[in-house]
Amino acid sequence: MRIMAIDYGDAHTGIAVSDPTGLLAGYTDTITAYRPEIVAERIAALAAEHGAEELVLGHPLNMDGTRGPRAEKAETMAALLREATGLPVVLWDERRTTVDAHQILFSAGKNAKKRKKVVDAVAASLILEGYLTYKKSHPAE
Numbered sequence: 001m002r003i004m005a006i007d008y009g010d011a012h013t014g015i016a017v018s019d020p021t022g023l024l025a026g027y028t029d030t031i032t033a034y035r036p037e038i039v040a041e042r043i044a045a046l047a048a049e050h051g052a053e054e055l056v057l058g059h060p061l062n063m064d065g066t067r068g069p070r071a072e073k074a075e076t077m078a079a080l081l082r083e084a085t086g087l088p089v090v091l092w093d094e095r096r097t098t099v100d101a102h103q104i105l106f107s108a109g110k111n112a113k114k115r116k117k118v119v120d121a122v123a124a125s126l127i128l129e130g131y132l133t134y135k136k137s138h139p140a141e
Contacts (some may be wrong), residue, residue: 003135004052005128006043007097007120008077013039014120016128017050022135025128028121040080047085055087057129058094058123091130097123 001022007014010036017027027050031042045117047055055077060070078089101122 001054002050002052003054003056003128003131004043004047004050005058005092005102005124005131006077006081007058007094007123007127008039009120010034011044012120014034014122014124016044016121016124017052018128018132020051023132025125025132028118028125030118030120036077036080040053040077040084044084047087050088052085054085055081055085055089056092056127057081057089058097058127059091060094061102063095090131092127093128094123094127097126097130 001018002020003018003022005016005025011032013031013033015027015029016025016029018024019026029046032038033039033042043055046052057074059074060068062068062071074091078091081087081089099121101119104122105119
C-alpha cells in the first residue's frame, strides 16, 4: 500500500510517497502554493498519480502536546484533503520534524539557500518514516 506523507506549510508543502510495499520512503516533492484549496488539488493529483491509498498529514502540536494555530490549520487541511481525494487522512504528530530536517541537511553540507528548497520534502520524509515505523510495529491497527 502506497502512503503519502504531507508536511503542510503556508507557502511550501513537502510531499513524500512510500514505495508500493509501504515500507520505504521513495518519491519526494515540494508544492509551492499559498491557497489551501490549490494545495489540496495538487496533493490530490499527486496521490492519484502515485496510487496513494492513505495520506499522513503532519500535525504540528505544541511541545506540551496542546493544539495551537498551526495544528488547527493542519486539521482544516485534513478535511480539505479527505474531500479532494476521498482517501483516509491520518494526523501525525510532527513536532520537531522541520528542525530535524534542517539539521540533516546542514550535516550533509547544504547551505541555507539549498536547504530552503528541499527542507519541506525532507520533513515530509521524516513524517513518512515515523508513520511507517509505527505501522510496522502495530500491524493490526
